[in-house]
Amino acid sequence: MRMEITPAEASVSGPRTPAASASRDAAVGITGAVSLLRPVRAGNAFEETVERLLQAIKLGVVPHGEKLPPERELATRLGISRVTLREAIRALQEAGYLDVRRGRYGGAFVVYRPPSPRKGDLRRAVTRMGEDDLEDALTFRMAVECGAARVLATTELTPRQRETLAARLSGVNDAAPADYRRMDIAFHLAIAELSGSPLLAAACADARLRVTDLLNAIPVLRPNIEHAAVQHAAIAAAILDGDPEAAERAVAEHLEGTAALLRGFLA
Amino acid sequence: MRMEITPAEASVSGPRTPAASASRDAAVGITGAVSLLRPVRAGNAFEETVERLLQAIKLGVVPHGEKLPPERELATRLGISRVTLREAIRALQEAGYLDVRRGRYGGAFVVYRPPSPRKGDLRRAVTRMGEDDLEDALTFRMAVECGAARVLATTELTPRQRETLAARLSGVNDAAPADYRRMDIAFHLAIAELSGSPLLAAACADARLRVTDLLNAIPVLRPNIEHAAVQHAAIAAAILDGDPEAAERAVAEHLEGTAALLRGFLA
DNA sequence: GTCCAAAAGTCTGGAATCAGACCATTGAGG
DNA sequence: CCTCAATGGTCTGATTCCAGACTTTTGGAC
Numbered sequence: 001m002r003m004e005i006t007p008a009e010a011s012v013s014g015p016r017t018p019a020a021s022a023s024r025d026a027a028v029g030i031t032g033a034v035s036l037l038r039p040v041r042a043g044n045a046f047e048e049t050v051e052r053l054l055q056a057i058k059l060g061v062v063p064h065g066e067k068l069p070p071e072r073e074l075a076t077r078l079g080i081s082r083v084t085l086r087e088a089i090r091a092l093q094e095a096g097y098l099d100v101r102r103g104r105y106g107g108a109f110v111v112y113r114p115p116s117p118r119k120g121d122l123r124r125a126v127t128r129m130g131e132d133d134l135e136d137a138l139t140f141r142m143a144v145e146c147g148a149a150r151v152l153a154t155t156e157l158t159p160r161q162r163e164t165l166a167a168r169l170s171g172v173n174d175a176a177p178a179d180y181r182r183m184d185i186a187f188h189l190a191i192a193e194l195s196g197s198p199l200l201a202a203a204c205a206d207a208r209l210r211v212t213d214l215l216n217a218i219p220v221l222r223p224n225i226e227h228a229a230v231q232h233a234a235i236a237a238a239i240l241d242g243d244p245e246a247a248e249r250a251v252a253e254h255l256e257g258t259a260a261l262l263r264g265f266l267a
Numbered sequence: 268m269r270m271e272i273t274p275a276e277a278s279v280s281g282p283r284t285p286a287a288s289a290s291r292d293a294a295v296g297i298t299g300a301v302s303l304l305r306p307v308r309a310g311n312a313f314e315e316t317v318e319r320l321l322q323a324i325k326l327g328v329v330p331h332g333e334k335l336p337p338e339r340e341l342a343t344r345l346g347i348s349r350v351t352l353r354e355a356i357r358a359l360q361e362a363g364y365l366d367v368r369r370g371r372y373g374g375a376f377v378v379y380r381p382p383s384p385r386k387g388d389l390r391r392a393v394t395r396m397g398e399d400d401l402e403d404a405l406t407f408r409m410a411v412e413c414g415a416a417r418v419l420a421t422t423e424l425t426p427r428q429r430e431t432l433a434a435r436l437s438g439v440n441d442a443a444p445a446d447y448r449r450m451d452i453a454f455h456l457a458i459a460e461l462s463g464s465p466l467l468a469a470a471c472a473d474a475r476l477r478v479t480d481l482l483n484a485i486p487v488l489r490p491n492i493e494h495a496a497v498q499h500a501a502i503a504a505a506i507l508d509g510d511p512e513a514a515e516r517a518v519a520e521h522l523e524g525t526a527a528l529l530r531g532f533l534a
Numbered sequence: 535g536t537c538c539a540a541a542a543g544t545c546t547g548g549a550a551t552c553a554g555a556c557c558a559t560t561g562a563g564g
Numbered sequence: 565c566c567t568c569a570a571t572g573g574t575c576t577g578a579t580t581c582c583a584g585a586c587t588t589t590t591g592g593a594c
Contacts, residue, residue, distance in 0.1 A: 036323045036472055037336070038465075039346030040315045041308060045551065048307045056303045069304070070571060079306030081552045086573080102572040103560020139464035143414025150515065151410050197406035198305070199477075203470055205303055210466075244519070245512050248417065252511070311551095312581065337541060348582045353543080369542040370590020 045080050049088035052078065055209050057097055057112045058216070059189075060182030067107035068098075114181055114216050121217035122265050129213075137210035138259050144203045145255060146248045148192040151200070153239045153247035161194050162240060169236045173229055180220050185212075187232060191239070215258070218265050227257065312347050316355035319345065322476050324364055324379045325483070326456075327449030334374035335365075381448055381483050388484035389532050396480070404477035405526050411470045412522060413515045415459040418467070420506045420514035428461050429507060436503045440496055447487050452479075454499060458506070482525070485532050494524065 042048055056062050068074055068089075075085040089108050092098045099109045126134055157165075168183075168190040175183040185208060192204035231254040238246035309315055323329050335341055335356075342352040356375050359365045366376045393401055424432075435450075435457040442450040452475060459471035498521040505513035 036319065036326065036328050037341070037344045038469060039344070040312060040319055041346060045307060052303065052307055059303065061303050071573095072571090074304065077304045077306070079308060083553095084551060089572095100572075101560085102558080104568090104570040105561060106559080106571050108572090136464045136466050139418055139462055140466035140470070143418050143462070143464070143467050144411060144470065145414075146417055146515075147410030147412075147414035150413055150519065151406055154519075195406055195410070197403045197410070199403050199407035199474075200410050202305060203407070203411065207466075245516070248413075248515060249512065252417065252421075338543095339541090350583090351581060367542075368590085369588080371538090371540040372591060373541050373589080375542090 045084045046087050046091075049078060049080055049085060050091055053088055053092055054097065055205075055212075057092075057110050058114075058212050059185050059205070059209065062110050063182065064110055064113050067109045070107065113178070117217045117219050122214060122262075125213045125217045126266060129210075133210075134214070134262075137207065138255075138262075141204075141207035141211060142252065142255050142259075144200070144207050145188065145191070146251050148195055148200055148204055149235060149239060149247040149251040150244045151195045151197070152191055153242055153244040155195065157194075157240070157242075165190060165194060165236055165239065169232055172232055177220060180225065181215065184228070191235070211258075211262075214262055218261065224261065228254065231257065312351045313354050313358075316345060316347055316351060317358055320355055320359055321364065322472075322479075324359075324377050325381075325479050326452050326472070326476065329377050330449065331377055331380050334376045337374065380445070384484045384486050389481060389529075392480045392484045393533060396477075400477075401481070401529075404474065405522075405529075408471075408474035408478060409519065409522050409526075411467070411474050412455065412458070413518045415462055415467055415471055416502060416506060416514040416518040417511045418462045418464070419458055420509055420511040422462065424461075424507070424509075432457060432461060432503055432506065436499055439499055444487060447492065448482065451495070458502070478525075478529075481529055485528065491528065495521065498524065 043051075053068070056068075062068055069077070071082055071085055071089070075082040078085065089098060089100065093100050093108070097110065097112045099111045101107065101109065129137075168187040172180070172183040172187045188208060189201070189205060192201040195201070231250060234250040235247060235254060238250050310318075320335070323335075329335055336344070338349055338352055338356070342349040345352065356365060356367065360367050360375070364377065364379045366378045368374065368376065396404075435454040439447070439450040439454045455475060456468065456472060459468040462468070498517060501517040502514060502521060505517050
């Protein structure tokens with residue numbers, strides 16, 4: 001075995017970007033040498049696979065009690081060999097995220113529930129990923145989610161799309177406390193996915209991921225939920241209205257709120 | 268050798284995303300299984316490295332006549348072994364993009380100049396990457412660049428940052444025809460890089476990349492340049508003004524124009 | 535002309551990854 | 565109870581990728 005994961009250490013922050021701590025107005029070359037000559041791959045296949053699966057689990061794409069797709073299929077979808085996938089699954093199993101059962105109707109069952117946050121978790125999470133990376137992630141998320149909302153609001157929506165968006169909105173509003181974060185994620189990702197651009201969807205998923213651990217480390221409070229509900233409604237309304245500017249403004253406001261909340265808990 | 272590249276075939280489009288052709292309002296699961304269970308890696312290290320270097324060359328990050336960093340340094344920066352890097356360099360050399368000289372003051376010199384487009388190039392480029400991927404790329408670019416502009420306009424800019432932005436703007440305006448695309452790229456990327464978020468910068472670079480081949484396949488016409496100049500000025504002004512909405516609107520308009528231009532040449 | 539430093543070029547053993555065949559376990563349905 | 569299909573578990577040989585040591589070429593400095 002090559003790696004051990006404990007829930008406390010498992011993180012989706014990924015390897016640090018070398019340029020992450022570059023000064024804010026660094027004198028980059030004529031164009032982005034910094035962004036282009038970055039690492040080709042974030043780690044070896046095993047590590048990246050563990051990250052990916054952990055993402056799917058933590059974001060609730062595969063909720064508690066459900067199982068991952070069969071190994072063969074999953075390996076194909078992830079574009080890796082079954083051997084590598086199995087190593088990743090084993091690591092997650094040993095870390096307590098998965099329960100693997102064999103035989104027909106067997107599979108890798110998710111046994112993860114978002115832990116209720118304890119004091120100090122946030123500090124630790126931030127320390128683990130680095131302050132610069134936190135700012136980076138928040139900025140990135142702001143940009144891609146605003147952009148996605150704008151795009152979607154600009155699009156002519158089909159009735160089907162409108163329904164999906166509305167459904168996700170009520171999904172968050174009706175969510176049980178334990179399910180809140182999961183439904184919140186579902187709502188945010190729906191915006192990106194409905195845009196019809198896989199690249200954009202992937203970027204939003206990635207952005208959200210980078211802050212999941214942090215959000216999981218702060219309690220879900222009633223007033224925050226209510227505040228968020230209003231903002232979510234505003235976002236959905238602006239999109240359904242076909243008002244790009246309003247959609248963006250609403251998303252920006254919402255994310256600003258989340259970021260402020262995080263910074264508040266850190267101060 | 269594992270691969271051969273000819274200038275005619277070389278492309279930065281990369282492997283197709285399996286979900287690229289998914290229906291616009293496909294019934295995705297409760298959350299984006301589609302975006303999360305996507306391939307972990309886009310290809311093998313060699314292929315990805317070739318793409319990356321080709322990007323740096325085509326985007327003009329390393330302009331004609333300049334050389335890439337020394338192999339050892341570059342390999343470290345790209346996070347790959349020197350052997351793999353060398354294979355990629357050799358492929359690009361054989362394809363005529365690089366001239367490799369040894370000895371002190373040697374190195375891998377870029378000999379690429381953006382080819383003047385010929386009729387049919389665009390059609391071929393689109394065929395190569397696929398219509399769905401084209402829409403995906405355009406959407407993605409719209410989202411991330413709009414988002415980046417918004418973020419930057421929201422930021423309190425240092426004098427240094429303001430200067431950089433202004434410099435890049437005049438860079439495009441004063442560019443010789445042969446340098447136009449390069450300077451245009453530099454301007455667009457500057458917006459993302461000035462945001463201080465490496466993730467965002469990388470996303471914008473990636474987005475731009477996915478349409479470079481297409482843009483290179485259409486002629487640079489005087490009226491288009493003039494039109495673009497006005498829009499670039501509007502973007503810079505809105506950012507310097509600290510007006511997020513205006514900044515975004517300006518970027519959206521500009522990119523819409525580019526997209527329309529592309530579609531026009533395709534029709 | 536000699537020396538030297540910086541660069542590309544070469545070689546080797548080992549680790550990671552893959553594709554694919556095959557085995558073992560399980561629960562549902564006949 | 566037996567069979568079967570779906571699933572995880574295991575093995576093997578080939579390929580890719582790596583780290584690092586070593587060699588060769590080149591042009592400037594003295």
